[in-house]
Amino acid sequence: MPRMMSRPVPQVVMVKHPRRSGVLGLGAGLLFLSFVSKFSERVQIYKAKNQKVKNAPREQVEGLTDLMRFILGSTCSSREFLTVTKLSLMLLLRTVGSVWVSKHWGSIVNSVVSQDFSRLARLVSEFAGATVFLSGLNALLKYYISSLRLQVREKITLWCHEKYMRSKDMIFYKANKVGQKIDNCDHQITSDVERFSDVFAEVFSQSLKPIVDFLVYSVELSRVQGLTTPLTLYSWFAFASCISAVTLPPFGELAAGEQRLEGNFRGKHSELITNCEQIAFLGGERPEKDVLNNSFGELISHCKRSINLAFNSEVLRQYLNKYFCTVIGLVLIARPLRLRPAQLPQFTSDQIAQYFTSTWRNMEAMATAIQDLFELTNRIGRLSGFATRVRQLMLGLESRPPVLNEEIARAQRGPYPPVFKKGPHLKFEHVSVYRPDGTLLVKDLNFTVERGQRVLVTGGNGCGKSSLFRVIRKLWPLVEGTITMPEDKEIYFLTQVNFVPCGSLRDLVIYPQSREEMLAAGRTDDDVRTCLRWAHVSPQVEHDGRAQLEFNDGGRIVKPRLDDVRDWQKDLSPGQKQRLAFARLFYHRPAFVVLDECTNGISPDVEHDLYDRCTRENMAVFSISHKIELKLFHERELRYLGDLEGKWEMNECSHTRDKITRASSTVKLPEPDKDGKKESRITYERHTWFVD
Numbered sequence: 181m182p183r184m185m186s187r188p189v190p191q192v193v194m195v196k197h198p199r200r201s202g203v204l205g206l207g208a209g210l211l212f213l214s215f216v217s218k219f220s221e222r223v224q225i226y227k228a229k230n231q232k233v234k235n236a237p238r239e240q241v242e243g244l245t246d247l248m249r250f251i252l253g254s255t256c257s258s259r260e261f262l263t264v265t266k267l268s269l270m271l272l273l274r275t276v277g278s279v280w281v282s283k284h285w286g287s288i289v290n291s292v293v294s295q296d297f298s299r300l301a302r303l304v305s306e307f308a309g310a311t312v313f314l315s316g317l318n319a320l321l322k323y324y325i326s327s328l329r330l331q332v333r334e335k336i337t338l339w340c341h342e343k344y345m346r347s348k349d350m351i352f353y354k355a356n357k358v359g360q361k362i363d364n365c366d367h368q369i370t371s372d373v374e375r376f377s378d379v380f381a382e383v384f385s386q387s388l389k390p391i392v393d394f395l396v397y398s399v400e401l402s403r404v405q406g407l408t409t410p411l412t413l414y415s416w417f418a419f420a421s422c423i424s425a426v427t428l429p430p431f432g433e434l435a436a437g438e439q440r441l442e443g444n445f446r447g448k449h450s451e452l453i454t455n456c457e458q459i460a461f462l463g464g465e466r467p468e469k470d471v472l473n474n475s476f477g478e479l480i481s482h483c484k485r486s487i488n489l490a491f492n493s494e495v496l497r498q499y500l501n502k503y504f505c506t507v508i509g510l511v512l513i514a515r516p517l518r519l520r521p522a523q524l525p526q527f528t529s530d531q532i533a534q535y536f537t538s539t540w541r542n543m544e545a546m547a548t549a550i551q552d553l554f555e556l557t558n559r560i561g562r563l564s565g566f567a568t569r570v571r572q573l574m575l576g577l578e579s580r581p582p583v584l585n586e587e588i589a590r591a592q593r594g595p596y597p598p599v600f601k602k603g604p605h606l607k608f609e610h611v612s613v614y615r616p617d618g619t620l621l622v623k624d625l626n627f628t629v630e631r632g633q634r635v636l637v638t639g640g641n642g643c644g645k646s647s648l649f650r651v652i653r654k655l656w657p658l659v660e661g662t663i664t665m666p667e668d669k670e671i672y673f674l675t676q677v678n679f680v681p682c683g684s685l686r687d688l689v690i691y692p693q694s695r696e697e698m699l700a701a702g703r704t705d706d707d708v709r710t711c712l713r714w715a716h717v718s719p720q721v722e723h724d725g726r727a728q729l730e731f732n733d734g735g736r737i738v739k740p741r742l743d744d745v746r747d748w749q750k751d752l753s754p755g756q757k758q759r760l761a762f763a764r765l766f767y768h769r770p771a772f773v774v775l776d777e778c779t780n781g782i783s784p785d786v787e788h789d790l791y792d793r794c795t796r797e798n799m800a801v802f803s804i805s806h807k808i809e810l811k812l813f814h815e816r817e818l819r820y821l822g823d824l825e826g827k828w829e830m831n832e833c834s835h836t837r838d839k840i841t842r843a844s845s846t847v848k849l850p851e852p853d854k855d856g857k858k859e860s861r862i863t864y865e866r867h868t869w870f871v872d
């Protein structure tokens with residue numbers, strides 16, 4: 181770049197063999213760099229191992245290089261590599277530009293002192309032209325840093341989603357519910373990955389610049405002043421870094437701890453949102469505020485501790501690396517002038533001014549580069565903290581620690597090893613169910629349910645009624661015995677708490693199918709409407725002029741169409757959500773259905789109808805319920821005794837016939853007669869049902 185322009189003023193050098201000194205300066209610079217990188221990493225690992233921070237997790241002992249290799253190696257590809265290459269190139273070009281600026285600046289000073297104004301005008305116009313190029317370079321640098329940050333985040337997040345939502349493994353359930361859980365998994369995927377990507381891009385861009393600057397200026401200073409100047413600066417910074425290292429807090433642990441506490445705090449807020457209605461009914465504002473404040477208090481006191489720890493070391497670092505370093509620089513810059521070797525020519529004052537300006541700028545730039553390198557220890561420390569958390573998250577998502585190992589191993593040696601088989605019916609042979617912590621819930625289950633049959637599962641709270649179906653769905657491992665069952669899609673589960681997916685009314689019914697899959701399966705919108713009608717949640721107008729599903733939007737009654745998208749989670753009542761779950765069941769028409777206390781919010785007459793529909797569709801029904809009158813709809817009752825031995829019994833429901841009746845009442849409001857007079861009576865109609 182300068183060569184294309186005017187001939188520069190010859191550089192003033194204070195050594196006899198500038199080229200040889202430059203090469204030696206480069207070697208010394210590389211050695212110093214390797215010292216800095218190893219030193220800071222060792223210090224971080226040492227501090228983490230010795231648990232210098234109260235309450236900090238102990239895992240932060242792996243080197244950053246290994247962490248980065250694991251995270252980036254598993255997720256990133258040639259696209260990120262290309263961005264890193266482009267970014268490195270831009271950084272290199274910018275440093276070359278800065279060296280040119282500092283040389284050019286020396287020439288400008290020389291022209292001012294020698295009062296050569298025509299050359300000064302030329303140099304200034306060259307400077308103005310070249311800095312346009314430098315501005316473009318700086319903008320490109322920022323662009324590549326942002327791109328790198330985004331690309332790394334994108335790759336890691338998509339990798340996590342891939343593992344989290346891996347089909348059949350149901351890691352999103354296991355990581356949050358079974359055995360050793362991943363703490364605040366949502367926060368880790370959304371926030372920790374983002375922080376890691378930010379700090380990674382920041383560290384990368386800010387480490388490359390000081391490294392490149394440092395090497396370039398080492399060569400430059402060695403060429404102009406000899407090896408003494410850079411070696412003296414290195415020795416000083418090495419000494420300063422040892423002192424800093426002793427006082428430096430373990431930033432990695434602190435950053436990881438902060439993220440963990442951030443996750444807990446956010447988790448408490450999420451819990452509040454999830455349970456807001458129950459808490460409002462209970463009037464739980466005060467205890468819940470305490471929970472939020474305590475969690476926030478822990479976070480704040482951790483941050484305060486970090487700030488205090490950083491303050492102590494910062495005072496020393498500022499003095500050693502910034503101010504005292506200037507004193508050393510001034511001594512070094514004056515040294516060749518005072519001890520000038522005899523073979524060097526006499527310099528004029530404009531040459532000395534030129535030497536001073538450009539060398540001072542170079543020295544300043546190198547000192548800044550070295551300071552930035554040490555500054556980097558903080559950032560690298562934080563990066564290794566985030567990297568540790570991201571790696572733990574990735575490991576946790578990749579493979580969940582097995583549960584019930586011992587129990588399964590014992591059963592495998594016994595007569596009834598755990599086996600899943602495919603078959604047309606649901607058959608349990610010597611099946612025992614255990615909680616993930618190893619507690620026996622039910623022992624030696626033996627029975628078969630054929631298509632069209634109905635079994636009621638009863639027992640005390642927490643005795644393990646739902647757990648049997650968690651085993652069938654493979655959320656919990658099968659420990660002992662053989663389960664023969666049809667394809668997974670032939671068994672459908674309606675749970676106590678209803679999930680409401682996002683999307684249109686149609687999506688709510690056909691979930692997890694998409695509209696395209698629905699059409700490909702030969703199903704139509706009419707099927708969806710029929711299922712809504714069967715489930716008593718149809719937006720179509722009934723005889724009384726009202727639809728079962730309608731909303732009041734600002735005084736306007738709205739009957740949703742199949743394509744309408746709403747905030748269903750908010751807009752639907754618990755009973756409507758349960759009815760919609762039945763519509764979904766009727767749409768999918770499985771061979772077996774497990775109804776886990778999923779009719780609590782449904783009125784008895786509708787509940788009757790829903791059971792009836794299941795029978796008509798020839799589904800085998802497993803109902804888990806505490807409602808004794810439901811025996812009327814079932815042929816058999818599987819009763820858990822809930823004792824320590826996991827005993828159970830299977831009874832016929834027929835003996836309860838005629839002993840239990842199921843009743844509901846309809847209130848008939850007074851209606852006007854022919855003359856417009858109203859009856860003064862309200863009548864109640866009582867319905868009693870028996871199963872034939």
Ligand SMILES: Nc1ncnc2c1ncn2[C@@H]1O[C@H](COP(=O)(O)OP(=O)(O)OP(=O)(O)O)[C@@H](O)[C@H]1O
Nearest residue numbers: 357358615616617640641642643644645646647648
């Ligand atoms: N994810 C889980 N990890 C560990 N233990 C669990 C988990 N889910 C439930 N449990 C425990 O397993 C036991 C059986 O739970 P389950 O849900 O099967 O009971 P249930 O008989 O259906 O109770 P209820 O009638 O109250 O619904 C309970 O003690 C419960 O605390």
